[in-house]
Amino acid sequence: MANKFETVKATKDGLAVQSELEHFAAIGWENIPEDDRDLRLKWLGIFFRPVTPGQFMLRLRIPHGILTSDQLQTIGEIVQRYGDSGSGDITTRQNLQIRGIRIEDIPAIFERLQACGLTTIQSGMDNVRNITGSPVAGIERDELIDTRPLVAQLQAMITNNGQGNSEFSNLPRKFNIALEGGRDNSVHAEINDIAFIPAYRQGILGFNVLVGGFFSARRCEAAVPLDAWVTPDQAVLDLCRAILELFRDHGPRTNRQKSRLMWLIDQWGLEKFRQEVAAKLTFPLLNAAPEDEINWDKRDHLGVYPQKQPGLNYVGLHIPVGRLYASDFLELGRIAQTYGNGEVRLTVEQNFILTHVPDAQLPGLLAEPILKRFGIDPSPLQRSLVSCTGAQFCNFALIETKNRALAMSAALEAELELSRPVRIHWTGCPNSCGQPQVADIGLMGTKVRRNGETVDGVDLYLGGKVGKDAQLGTCVRKGIPCDELQAILTELLIERFQARPRAPTANNPSNPMLVLV
Incomplete structure (x- = not known):
């Protein structure tokens, strides 16, 4: 028996609402048919949020997380219109979500986005989500493959150059693709449905392929090797197309909790799945290289680093839990243009990179007032903090996360001295948008x-590792009330991460307690 989502898709394709946006804007959000408002609009990146009725979220598509200062300016001006209700979040897929949007403004907003080269198409529901790549592609000194052209070509293929592509708009479930061109697994390859990681085969540089990684409320699995190697060219696009078509045509659709690619791989077995993929290709699918080139520890790219281009640098800025407001977008766009070439990058850690900054411009950039908020060398817990949207804006979240994560980290750092960053990830529900399974x-x-x-609580995960030898963490304790969490994390940081209690001072005579406003 078909589930509700498959029935909605069979009744009318999600992309069909493109032609109805002007009508929806005219009648108001309360009068939009429920299936269109709550589901089909997500095909256009428009998300109705019951916790903020009348205020929609827009999810952009920012392949490879690369933006221009003009695009930041446009986003800032869009968000600015909504005052205190307007904001934006950097996501764990190098993407942006902007909030406070009213349905009557969306046609004009879409025109502005299109004019500056941005789109929201197919960024939600059963589509290929934002395609990720190394945030320093093309500028990293030790880069192996510049994946930017491939990501751009994949984006064009999947979305029909941003116009919407019905070939790939009715998958059984959402789908994630990542391409890594460096040595440190900056894309978290293991959590993607398809991931390409650099590998030499008989002296030729290409990609080994992983498949099936995903998080869901029902199950979390790391991607497994397909035993396949492809060259960094059209073969990447052809392989993605083959896997997407197989998933579209044969993936399970009855149970939404058993509809990701790995369930099809389980059903067929990896050997049959590989055979079916190979049969759709016009070239032989070669076996994987014995070893890949992921041999560095994971980097966060915060700070100042020389680029491969002589005399130029990239500068990684820390954006606490990825939250930005209109003035932030505008100011970041300004400094990107003033000190660099106007290009910026987003990271899966919800941070921000300015590129192409000449040596002579570094002192001026580092003296900018905004870097007091978005610094290049944050404290150890703040540095590696990641959070999903949380209950403030997301109706799926069971607890508030962003504000709580910031308050908790500040309280822990007031109590403890840490010699190294500890990656703490918060997610508001089992959908795992905050990716707790990859965190320390x-x-x-x-x-x-x-x-x-x-009361609000959390389940505790430990053992996640990123970079080389990446692995998913596991749940070690369930149902910790949030107001009891600080003591547990304090003990954990001391026992497992070499934290030390701070000595009492006049300003800090005793251990502070967490206060969440």
């Missing part, structure tokens, strides 16, 4: 019964 410490929101009352 992962915190997944839940509800906890205590003394007959329901």
Whole structure:
């Protein structure tokens, strides 16, 4: 029996609402048919949020996380219109989500986005999501493959150059693709449905291929080797097309919790899946290289680094939990143009990179007031902090995450001295948008019964590792009330991450307690 989502898609394709946007804008959000408002609009990157009725979220498509200062300016001006309700979040897929949007403004907003080369098409629901790549592609001194052209070609193929592509708009479930051209697995290849990682085969540089990685409320799995190697050219696009077509035509659709690519691989077996992929290609699918080139520890790219281009630098700025407001977009766009060439990059850690900054411009850039908020050398817990949207804006989230994550990190750092960053990821629900499974410490929101009352809580994950030898963490403790979490994290940071209690001072006579406003 078809589930509700498959019935909605069979009744009318999600992309069909493109022609109805003007009508929806005229009648107001309350009068849009429910299936269009709550589901089909997501094919256009427009998300109705019951927790903020009348204020929609727009999810952009920013392949490779690369933006221009003009695009930042446009986004800032769009967000600015909505005052205190307007904001934007950098996501864990090098993307942006902007909030506070009213449906009556969306046709004009789409015109502005298109004019500066941005789109929201197919960024939600059962589509290929934002395609990720190394945030320093093309500028990294030790880069192996510049993946930017391939990501741009994939984006064009999947979205029909941003116009919408019905070939790939009705997948059984969402789908993630990542291309890594460096040595440190900056894209978290293991959590993607298809991931390409650099590898030499018989002296030729190409990609080994991983398939099937995903997080869901029902199951989390790391991607597995397809035993395939492709050259960094059209073969990447052809392989992606073959896998997407197989997933579209044969992927399971009955149960939404069992509809990701790995469920099809399980059903067929990896050997048959590989055979079916190879049969759709016009070239032989070669076996994987014995070893890949992912042999560096993961970097966060915060700070100042020389580029491969002589005399130029990239500068990584820390954006606390990825949250930006209109003035931030405008100011970041200004400094990107003033000190660099106007190009910026987003990272999966929800941070921001300015590129092509000449040596002579570095002192002026580093003296800019905005770098007091978005610094290049944040404190150890703030540096590696990641958070999903949380209950403030997302109706799926069981707890507030962003504000709580910032308050908790500040309280822990006031209490403890840390000699190195510790990656703490917060996610508000089992959908795992905050990716707690890849963190040193992962915190997944839940509800906890205590003394007959329901309170905010988290499940605790440990053991996630990124970079070389990446692995997913596991849940080690369930149902910790949030107001008991600080003591548990304090003990954990001391025992496993070599933190030390701070000595009492006049300004800090005793250990602070977390206060969440």
